[in-house]
Amino acid sequence: MESFKKYIAEFIGTAVLVVGGCGTAVAINTVSTGHHVSLPSSGTVLVIALAFGLSIVAMAYSIGNVSGCHINPAVSLGMLINGKISAKDFVGYIIAQFLGATAGAAGLWLVFGSNESLGANGYGTGTSALGVGAVGAGIVEVVLTFIFVLAVLGVTSKVENSAVAGVVIALTLVLVHLIGIPFTGTSVNPARSFGPAVLQGGMALRQLYVFIIAPLVGALAAGLVHRFLIKSKD
Numbered sequence: 001m002e003s004f005k006k007y008i009a010e011f012i013g014t015a016v017l018v019v020g021g022c023g024t025a026v027a028i029n030t031v032s033t034g035h036h037v038s039l040p041s042s043g044t045v046l047v048i049a050l051a052f053g054l055s056i057v058a059m060a061y062s063i064g065n066v067s068g069c070h071i072n073p074a075v076s077l078g079m080l081i082n083g084k085i086s087a088k089d090f091v092g093y094i095i096a097q098f099l100g101a102t103a104g105a106a107g108l109w110l111v112f113g114s115n116e117s118l119g120a121n122g123y124g125t126g127t128s129a130l131g132v133g134a135v136g137a138g139i140v141e142v143v144l145t146f147i148f149v150l151a152v153l154g155v156t157s158k159v160e161n162s163a164v165a166g167v168v169i170a171l172t173l174v175l176v177h178l179i180g181i182p183f184t185g186t187s188v189n190p191a192r193s194f195g196p197a198v199l200q201g202g203m204a205l206r207q208l209y210v211f212i213i214a215p216l217v218g219a220l221a222a223g224l225v226h227r228f229l230i231k232s233k234d
Contacts, residue, residue, distance in 0.1 A: 007092045009063035011100035013071035014191050018104030020055035022119025022196055024048055025185070026112060049177035052186075053170040060166025068156075069166070072189040073097055074219035078149040081223030082230070084156075094191075101195030109199055118196035120204035121185040121211045127203060129182045134207070137184045138214040144176040145188040145218025146225075153226040187211040188218070 025048045060069045068085075070076045073094050080090045109115045122128055123137035132140065151172040155165045173188075180186035187193040193211035197204040 003089060003092060006067040006089065007096040009067040009069075010071060010093050010096040011103070013059040013063050013067070013069055014097045014100030015104035015107070016059055017052070017055045017071050017189075018101050018119070018192055018195050019107055020058070021048070021052035021192070022105065023108050023111070024051035025119040026108060026117050029117075030112075045178060045181045048181060049174045049186075052177050053174035056170040056173050057166055060169065064166060067093070071097060071100070071191075073191050074145050074149055074189060074215045075152050077216060077219040078153050078223040078226070081220070082153060082227050097191035098194055101191040102198060103195070105195035105199045108196075115199050115201070118200045118204075119185070120196040120200045120208075121187045121193045122204060122207050123184055123210065124207075127207070128184060132183045134210055138210050140180055140183045141187055141211060141214035142218040142221070144180050144186065145215040146222045148172055148176050148188050149219045149222035150226055153222065157226075157230065184211070188215050190215050 028044055028047055056069075056071075059071060063069050068079070070079065070093055076085065076090055076093045076097070079085045080087065085093070105118045108118050112118075123132050123134055125131045128137065152169050155161050155168045161168075176188055177186045180188070190212040193208060193215075197208040197211070
């Protein structure tokens with residue numbers, strides 16, 4: 001029962017992240033440009049980045065005491081590498097996160113009345129504001145996920161940080177979004193990319209592999225680096 005509660009919490013948290021973050025991206029881009037794509041200004045980037053960060057704050061202090069509020073397969077992978085969760089819970093978390101992200105994207109489809117744009121990530125002309133290619137997008141996602149997951153592992157490694165961990169994680173997510181939105185829309189989260197891309201289809205679905213593989217590579221690197229640093233300290 002306890003494990004099931006964790007999975008439900010991860011499902012809800014990931015759905016809220018997609019609704020809050022991707023929903024803001026779709027809404028503000030539509031209002032700003034009259035279209036469902038493009039990032040017209042630094043103000044838009046800031047608002048979207050804050051939306052993702054604030055979604056994390058809301059969930060961290062809502063479900064954090066239940067599941068740890070990973071709501072991201074990359075974070076769960078980093079935690080697994082560092083022995084913070086079991087292999088069983090890792091699988092359960094991943095399934096819950098992907099289902100939650102898909103449910104969140106479905107909610108956006110229902111609200112906006114269209115699946116033309118659900119906040120999916122992308123690269124290349126027409127989907128990336130900077131027109132970055134697949135390789136560039138992959139590098140950006142690896143680096144940003146490394147930064148994000150390393151920060152998560154670091155701030156959650158000490159019990160005394162528990163009161164501020166949610167804020168630190170949220171601000172780090174805002175940071176990586178500020179950097180990455182013009183390149184790829186910023187994923188750093190395979191589930192967050194999966195839900196919108198699967199329901200949006202087309203180019204978003206064809207490019208999805210980059211936003212699943214690259215964040216997991218970045219998370220793997222962050223998990224191993226953090227584990228090495230902690231063992232070296234000991």
